[in-house]
Amino acid sequence: MNPSVDLSLIRAPLSLPFMPKASPLILLVDDEKTIRTQIRRFLEKGSYQIIEANNGEEGINACIRFQPDIVLLDGMMPIMDGFECCAQLQSLPGADHTPVLMITGLDDQVSVDRAFAAGATDYVTKPIHWAVLRQRVRRLIQQSQLLKQLETATKMFHRLATVDALTQLANRMMLDAHLDQEWRRMMRNQEPLSLILCDVDLFKRYNDADGYGHLAGDACLRQVANAIGAVTKRPGDLAARYGGEEFAVILPNTPIGGAVEVAEMIRSGVKALQLAHPNSDVSRYVTLSLGVASGVPNRTLNFLPETLITAADKALYEAKAAGRDRLCVHLLS
Numbered sequence: 001m002n003p004s005v006d007l008s009l010i011r012a013p014l015s016l017p018f019m020p021k022a023s024p025l026i027l028l029v030d031d032e033k034t035i036r037t038q039i040r041r042f043l044e045k046g047s048y049q050i051i052e053a054n055n056g057e058e059g060i061n062a063c064i065r066f067q068p069d070i071v072l073l074d075g076m077m078p079i080m081d082g083f084e085c086c087a088q089l090q091s092l093p094g095a096d097h098t099p100v101l102m103i104t105g106l107d108d109q110v111s112v113d114r115a116f117a118a119g120a121t122d123y124v125t126k127p128i129h130w131a132v133l134r135q136r137v138r139r140l141i142q143q144s145q146l147l148k149q150l151e152t153a154t155k156m157f158h159r160l161a162t163v164d165a166l167t168q169l170a171n172r173m174m175l176d177a178h179l180d181q182e183w184r185r186m187m188r189n190q191e192p193l194s195l196i197l198c199d200v201d202l203f204k205r206y207n208d209a210d211g212y213g214h215l216a217g218d219a220c221l222r223q224v225a226n227a228i229g230a231v232t233k234r235p236g237d238l239a240a241r242y243g244g245e246e247f248a249v250i251l252p253n254t255p256i257g258g259a260v261e262v263a264e265m266i267r268s269g270v271k272a273l274q275l276a277h278p279n280s281d282v283s284r285y286v287t288l289s290l291g292v293a294s295g296v297p298n299r300t301l302n303f304l305p306e307t308l309i310t311a312a313d314k315a316l317y318e319a320k321a322a323g324r325d326r327l328c329v330h331l332l333s
Contacts, residue, residue, distance in 0.1 A: 023047050023048060023049055024048050024049070024069040024070070024141050025048070025049045025050075025051065025066060025067075025068045025069050026043060026048050026049065026050050026051070026068055026069065026070050026071075026072060026137070027051055027052075027053065027059065027062050027063055027066065027068035027070070027071045027072065028040060028043075028050055028051070028052050028053070028072045029052075029053045029054075029055070029056065029058070029059035029062075029071065029072065029073045029074060029077070029082070029085065030052075030054075030072075030073075030074040030077070030103070031054055031055055031074065031077040031078055032074070035074070035126075036052050038128075039072065039103075039128070039133075040052065042130055042133070042134075043134075043137065046134065046137075046138070048137070051066055051068065054077075055077045055078055055079040055080055055085075056077055056079060056080030056081060056082060056084060056085030056088075057079055057080050057085075059071065059073065059085050059089075060085060060088055060089060060092075063089060063092060063098070064092065067094065067098075068098065069098070069141050069144060069145075070098065070099050070100075070101060070137060070140055070141050070144065071089065071098060071099070071100045071101070072101050072103055072137070073085060073086055073100055073101065073102050073103065073120070074102075074103055074104055075102055075103075075104030075105075075106050075111065075115065076104060076105070076106065082102060082104065082115075083114055083115060083118045084118075086100050086102065086115070086118040086119050086120050087118040087119060089119065090118075090119040095119075097144055097147055097148055097151075098144065099121035099122070099140040099141070099143070099144050100119060100120045100121050101120070101121060101122050101123070101124065101136055101137065101140060102115045102120045102122070102123045102124070103124050103125075103126065103128065103133075104123075104125065104126060105125065105126040106125070107125040121140055122136055122140060124136060161173065162174040164225075164240070164241040166218055166221060166222065166225075166241070167221055167222055167225035167241050168222075168225065168229075169225050169228070169229055169239050169240050169241050169247070170238055170239065170240035170241070171240065171241060172240065172241070172242060172243060174238070174240060175238065175240035175242065175248055175250070176305075178238045178240075178250055179195070179250055179305045179308070179309075180305050182236060182250055182252040183297050183304070183305045183308070184297075185252065186252055186253065186296065186297050187296075187297035187298065187299070189253075190296055190298075191252070191253045191296065192253065192254060192255045192256070192294055192295060192296050193250075193251070193252055193253075193254070193294065193295065193296070193297055193308065194250075194251040194252075194254045194255070194256065194258070194259035194292065194293065194294035195248065195249070195250055195251070195259075195292070195293050195294070195308045195309065195311075195312045196248065196249040196251070196259060196262065196263045196266070196290055196291070196292050196312065197242065197246065197247075197248050197290065197291045197309075197312040197313055197315075197316045198228065198246065198247040198248070198249070198263075198266060198288045198289070198290045198316075199245060199246050199247075199288065199289050199290075199316060199320070200220070200221070200224060200245040200246075200286060200287075200288060201277075201280060201282050201283075201286070201287045201288060201289055201320075201324040201325060202277070202279065202280050202281075202282065202324070203217065203220075203244075203245040205277075205279035205280065206220060206277055206279065206280070206286065208279065209277075209278050209279045220275055220286060221241075221245060223273055223275060224247070224270050224273075224275075224286070224288070225239070225241065225247065227266065227269040227270045227273060228247050228249065228266050228269075228270075230269070231249075231262055231265050231266050231269065232249055232251075232262075236250075236251075236252040236253065237249065237250065237251055237252070238250040248312075249262065249263075249266070254294070255294060256292070256294040256329060256331050259292050259294050260292055260327065260329060263290045263292050263327045264327065266288065266290065267287075267288050267290055267325070267326070267327060270286065270287065270288050271283070271285055271286075271287055271288075271325070273285070273286065282323070282324045282325050283325055287324060287325035288325070289316060289319040289320045289324045289325065289326065289327070290315075290316065290319060290326075290327035290328075291311075291312045291313060291314065291315030291316025291317070291318070291319055291327070291328055291329075291330070292312065292315055292327055292328070292329045292330070293308050293309075293311035293312035293314075293315055293329075293330045293331075293332060294329075294331055294332065295308070295311075295331065295332025295333060296332075303332055307332065308332065311330040311332055312330065314330055315327075315328040315329055315330040316328070
């Protein structure tokens with residue numbers, strides 16, 4: 001059995017120079033120097049950059065350092081053979097985007113099956129058919145690049161679909177989905193779920209103020225959003241733009257006392273920004289009214305996600321009716 005490699009202890013061999021990735025970078029792992037030289041010279045004609053490793057351990061080391069676009073890997077090598085090396089490469093970050101092309105003299109069914117079981121993307125045999133090698137390398141690199149582009153585009157579209165463009169907080173769609181997810185999780189665990197609804201006090205008057213207008217209003221909302229987002233730090237917490245000048249904060253596994261503490265931090269944090277509000281009869285500065293609702297989700301008590309929103313909205317209305325720049329609470333039981 002080949003030895004396992006402790007990736008945290010590997011050092012890069014000094015014989016592998018740094019090469020900027022202006023063109024596709026190929027890592028060639030083979031213990032036979034003559035074969036490496038032949039492959040390198042052939043592939044360099046295609047404007048590829050090549051780095052070399054003598055065995056599987058050096059191959060893993062080089063892959064960590066240089067993050068090649070493709071790995072060409074011999075099957076039979078000392079210290080660590082290509083099959084074990086290929087298997088360990090799969091555990092590296094980003095390995096799913098780095099194709100491995102096995103190049104070996106073994107062409108029996110068992111060896112081919114073993115190569116693919118270890119994670120090889122494709123397989124060519126020695127003696128090398130050079131035209132086949134060129135096409136396999138080109139195809140695998142193109143597929144890898146397309147996969148990376150698709151993943152980047154998917155992330156971008158996901159962000160566009162779930163993030164509010166103005167404030168960069170989660171949008172209403174993301175809020176609804178997260179609330180439903182956390183409601184289900186809290187119901188399973190029988191833990192409290194809290195929701196804070198926030199409204200910028202007299203925001204229409206802010207936009208109507210001389211010299212302010214909608215551009216100033218947008219800037220105000222961005223600063224308020226930053227203050228709200230700064231308070232929600234736990235992985236399960238979510239700050240979102242609820243709509244217009246309203247914001248919402250979901251606090252899973254948070255009882256009413258903790259939710260009130262967070263709400264007060266938000267209220268005081270926004271007021272501390274000292275955003276001048278000349279048309280407010282509440283304060284010289286922009287303020288928030290907040291409604292806090294909390295409870296343990298339970299279908300038998302008719303505590304649905306919409307129930308929490310309704311309760312928080314009712315508490316928000318009470319805060320406005322009581323004079324604004326304050327918070328009110330509704331506890332579900």
